[in-house]
Amino acid sequence: MPAGNQTLLKQNNQRAIAKYIIEHGPISRADLSKKLSISKPTVSANITALIERDLLMEIGFSESEIGKKPMLVDFNKNVRYVLVLDFISYITRGRIPVAVCNLYCEPIFIDFISLPPDFSGAWIDSEVPRQIDALCKAHHIPHEQIGKLVITAPTSCYDEQHIPFECRNGDKINLADVFHEQFAGKIAVKNDIDLAALGEKHFGVGKHVDNLLFAWIGLAIGGGLILNGNLYEGHAHSGGELAYSIVYNDWLHRYDELQNITSLEGIRRYIAAHPEEAAASVLAPHFKNDTFYLDMMIEAAANGDIFCIQFAKDTARVVARVIANLAYTLNLQMVIIGGEYTGFGSILTDTVMHCLAQIPLPPPAVTIPFYTNSAMYGAFRFGADSILKTLI
Structure with a gap:
């Protein structure tokens, strides 16, 4: 057999061995030979090679067999780690969640970096890498074992070289430059709702379905699609995006983008289109002075405010049309709805x-996310899968 073919065969055997152990857990060399229909000498030689690469490890003798007990081998889930930075939460919570997991997506730690009220580009450039280093050292995560840095962002631009970010003081920086020295070649940027869909598929309410939509209904609109068990992004990384769906705006009697209906400006237009009803609301003074926000309307609806309840119902009907069209076009099994508008409770989901x-x-089934931060767990999965592709 030519040398090239031998090398390819060796790689395929090692991938098959590692993949089986990852999916099924510790096993003996003899049992692995039977399961994969690969000769015992070949299995043994490849396991030795994988142990030398620190991908497999011997974990002790089997306790379940009679007679001479075979040595079990397992995958080294801690050979590399995934580092996740959530650059979404800074908008609403003034902090950047930081997490590290192993290759089985088991969290090593989940923490956060607090941001000063008027943080600058210089602060991000110096403090974020420093605090990441401190967190990793505190949890005994060697820097060289971080195989992937996944940054979650509200964007469909996945260019690892250019990640635009605007600081509170107005500075506009490239996050890729901030982390290039530490993580060159290891940076990935993924859309937050795509990652949320991935997280719910593998760890949340979507574990038992292969086709689902994660719809984020808030002041900003987003969507992530899982088709045939895999994240579907499309050629422009915008698969499942709901924001630009064209819908009929019932109260303005015109066609509009969905994002223009649920946004704060869209709410203002709804109020202006229903002046008498808005004037009867408990929030009328806030509407008049433009000092309202969505949470106030959610609370007022919960307390029986007729105008805010009607707003929720009308908006939910428009959202429902978009979701229904997508759900039936793609024959989805599940729709997961997250976002600020879920604060309206059954008004949204029932509609x-x-x-x-x-x-x-x-x-399709309609439900809410299992995790409050599904995107974090989706980033774990994406990062771990990316690392495994390069290791095996």
């Missing part, structure tokens, strides 16, 4: 379910 039920086909 979506009612709309889906109008079409004479089996409707």
